[in-house]
Amino acid sequence: MSFDLAALRATVAARGRVARVAVAAAQGSAPREPGAAMLVWDGGQSGTIGGGALEYDAARLARESLAQGGRDSLRRCPLGPSLGQCCGGAVSLVTEIFDAERLQTIDPSAPYLRRFAGPDAPPLALRRALRRARGEGLAPAPLLSQGWFLEPLLAPTRTVWIWGAGHVGRALVGVLSPLPDLALTWVDTALDRFPADVPSGVTVLSAPAPATLMPRAPRDADHLILTYSHALDLELCHAALCHGFAGAGLIGSATKWARFRTRLAALGHTPDRIGRITCPIGDPSLGKHPQAIALGVGAALLARAARAQQPEEREA
Template identity: 60%
Template sequence: MSFDREALIAACAARGVVARIVVASVAGSAPRETGASMLVWRDGQSGTIGGGALEHSATLAARDALTPGHRDLSRHALGPDLGQCCGGAVQVLTEVYDEASARALPEDVIMRGPGAAPLAVTRLRARIRTGQPVQTMLTGSWFIEPVSRPDRAVWIWGAGHVGRALVQVLAPLPGTDVTWVDTAADRFPEHVPNGVTAVPAAEPALMVAHAPPHAEHLIVTFSHSLDLELCHRLLAHGFDFAGLIGSATKRTRFHKRLAALGHGPQSIARITCPIGQPGLGRDPQAIAIGVAAQMLQTAGSDTRPLKDSA
């Protein structure tokens, strides 16, 4: 887990003053791991540190202390203190930010605590200068978190009902950067979630050239001809995953058409169709849940276009 600096800045810009609550350490059994965090403001919240009594107590305490600069590190024995069935204990760090203080945070590793930095923190700073990775940890009363950077690029082609459901499910996933493409600005909803870049493009297929070769693609447009063009270009461009909405009949037809465009069977087989878990149903939200589960279970593959023998 790492510090989502951009999400904090966005929340402060929208809400004014925001408390960030993070699990700083875990001993024994607990609902969430070290680094799990949530944001809390006067009349709302996002994220979770595990739900139940711990989260409820931490949320109420944070709302009572919404003053920028506030910091509190507290320890909770989950059974004796909160009546939770987990047998462990956690330390929870609550810090309150406004937009200015959030933007002032470092962009690589955030290290903070009371008083002078202990020797362990000084050594960590030396490691950072040499480019060594740093893990989330609590040392004494100082808490260290690397700043998160998206490591999963997801491109969603189409802003219809299924595309919108996919965005709502995939955008909150940690480390995920979503690019959302459709033919015009009015195809997108008024509110686009944080971490999502909406790209209106009169000719969406031309945007394939701008996608990272390791990106994951979900093709859910309103047009079969556009779907085919996207598949054709992606097979030449390279990807980690490409999923096409449709039926087994559509898959068969597309395989024939892509073969006619010069793609070999090994390349064409890399396009997943249908996507998701058909047994969940055809409702857009059910499709999105199935697709998300499928993608989370899919390991990265060779991103280079495959060269088929004729």
């Protein structure tokens, strides 16, 4: 998990002073991992540190801090009978109060380091993590040491382009937009095809001929093609194959895909290249409801990302 500076800025702009509560450390059985965070303001909150009594109590204390002028804090919370929980572990929570002025002090190009207690200088482990981040570009894991807390700033590592703002496109954006490592771009033929409440952080693009926007996509992007028109879908598949991609998926039936394979071959694409496009998208066993399709697509994206990380973890 990472410090989502963009989401915090947007929430402060909309709500004023905001408390951010983050899991700084976890021991034993705990509902969330270090770096998990929620934003709390008078009358609402977003995100989660695991729900239940822990989250309820943390949100209550955060609102009290906001009402009393705001003080940052670090506290250890045993997850036992005092909270009505039986996890058996413990978490350390940091609560920080942010406004527009304080946001200006955060360097968006470096991990976020701050002191709650302990020595005047950062401990050696944190200094080493900062050196690796600055010298080698290695993002540190969230780390609490001797009252100092270090978090990497969120930088989405995967780009997903969603082509089509119909029911399935809207369901996909709803499912995928909360995932912190995805940068979503949403494309359709006109702005009035998008809902009024597009989630923050989603880039919306429109063009009468959407395929003309394909060159703007990174070559390592994932593409999900699900427009209202089979002709548009075919143009986008052709454009994606010409441009290059990490992954591509097309909504449709086996019959539609058989026709598309024939037409794409006639456009000069080889069978192995055409075979890189997945059709249908999602998990057919879940059904054809837009949210069911979105859940299947989201699970497939997460599974592929997990497989890609396994070699790195073994080397580490």
